[in-house]
Amino acid sequence: QKEVEQNSGPLSVPEGAIASLNCTYSDRGSQSFFWYRQYSGKSPELIMFIYSNGDKEDGRFTAQLNKASQYVSLLIRDSQPSDSATYLCAVRKRSYQLTFGKGTKLSVIP
Amino acid sequence: GAGVSQSPSNKVTEKGKDVELRCDPISGHTALYWYRQRLGQGLEFLIYFQGNSAPDKSGLPSDRFSAERTGESVSTLTIQRTQQEDSAVYLCASSVGAGTPYEQYFGPGTRLTVT
Numbered sequence: 001q002k003e004v005e006q007n008s009g010p011l012s013v014p015e016g017a018i019a020s021l022n023c024t025y026s027d028r029g030s031q032s033f034f035w036y037r038q039y040s041g042k043s044p045e046l047i048m049f050i051y052s053n054g055d056k057e058d059g060r061f062t063a064q065l066n067k068a069s070q071y072v073s074l075l076i077r078d079s080q081p082s083d084s085a086t087y088l089c090a091v092r093k094r095s096y097q098l099t100f101g102k103g104t105k106l107s108v109i110p
Numbered sequence: 111g112a113g114v115s116q117s118p119s120n121k122v123t124e125k126g127k128d129v130e131l132r133c134d135p136i137s138g139h140t141a142l143y144w145y146r147q148r149l150g151q152g153l154e155f156l157i158y159f160q161g162n163s164a165p166d167k168s169g170l171p172s173d174r175f176s177a178e179r180t181g182e183s184v185s186t187l188t189i190q191r192t193q194q195e196d197s198a199v200y201l202c203a204s205s206v207g208a209g210t211p212y213e214q215y216f217g218p219g220t221r222l223t224v225t
Contacts, residue, residue, distance in 0.1 A: 004152070043201055043216035044153070088152060096141060096160065096208035097169075100152035 003027060004091050006101035014109050019076040021104050023089030026070070033065055033072045034090040034098065037083075044088055048074070079108045112136065114217035116202050122223045123192055131187045131220045135204030142185050143203045143214060144177055153201060159185060160208050192224045 005024050013019045021035075032051035036044035050056045050063040050072065062075040072091075076083055086103040093099065115134045123129050135142050144156040155169040159179040170176070174192075179185040189196055199221050203214040 008150075043218050045216070046213050049213075090153075096143075096158055097155055097166070098143075098153075098214065099155065100145075102150070102152040 002101075003099045004089055004101035006087075006089050006104045008102055009105040010107050011104055012107045012109055013079050015079060015081060017079050019079045019083065019106055019108070021074040021076075021087050021089075021106065023072045023074075023101055024070055025072070025089075025091045025099075027091070027093055028067075028070065030070075030091045030093050032092045033063070034092070035061075035063060035072075035074045036088040036090060036100075038086045038088055038103065040085070047087075076106075079106075081108045081110050084108045114202055114204050114215055116200075116217040116220050118220060119218065120221045120223075122225060125194060125224055126191055128188065128190045129192055129222065131189075131200050131222070133185045133187070133202030133204075133217060135183070135185070135202070136215055138182075139204035139206055139215075140182050141205045141208045141212070141214075142179055143205075144185070144187050145201045145203065146171075146198045147201060147219070148198045156187070156200075158208075189222075192222075194224045197222055197224045 034049045035047045038044045048063045056063045060077045064073045088103045089101040090098040140161045142159040145153040157177045158166040174190045177187045199219040201219045202217045205212040205214045
């Protein structure tokens, strides 16, 4: 089992819809969880991090964490074409090392 | 302010040659990380530097890979006797410190192609 798993997609949603991106992780000792957005040919940029069970909202983005199920998700409300990118889930086990999933490619259709 | 910079942006080299990749972190960032991203894959952790502590080299895939950092500034990643499987984008990141909530800021990467 891979340490961090994501569906590779592509995930296509119409403009204005909610995009739901999912990530599972194998190590129960994982402490914090990150969502990065990566546009094609560009470097990753952090969208959100979460380390407590429940939801964390920031504008149109909501991160959800369920440690019992070892599951973290990212919801994007009112999706825009500019949200089209690959979304990387990353998990931190120790104080500094991030383990990344392969990413989910999101396409928002105008 | 200036972000993380990396050079060169692209490097094409012949199999068997050595290459050196450079990273300039954000000024004042004590932590520096190197990652590798193969086409269509996630990021693989390679090495981590924190201040004057011994680096964590646990992610380096072979002894052909090495990295150095001078104090809290520039880092170089060296790949000796390059192989075709080394072709990837090499990303450098830096952060103010280590651990949550210190965000890792990524540089633009160096695209390495080994022919």
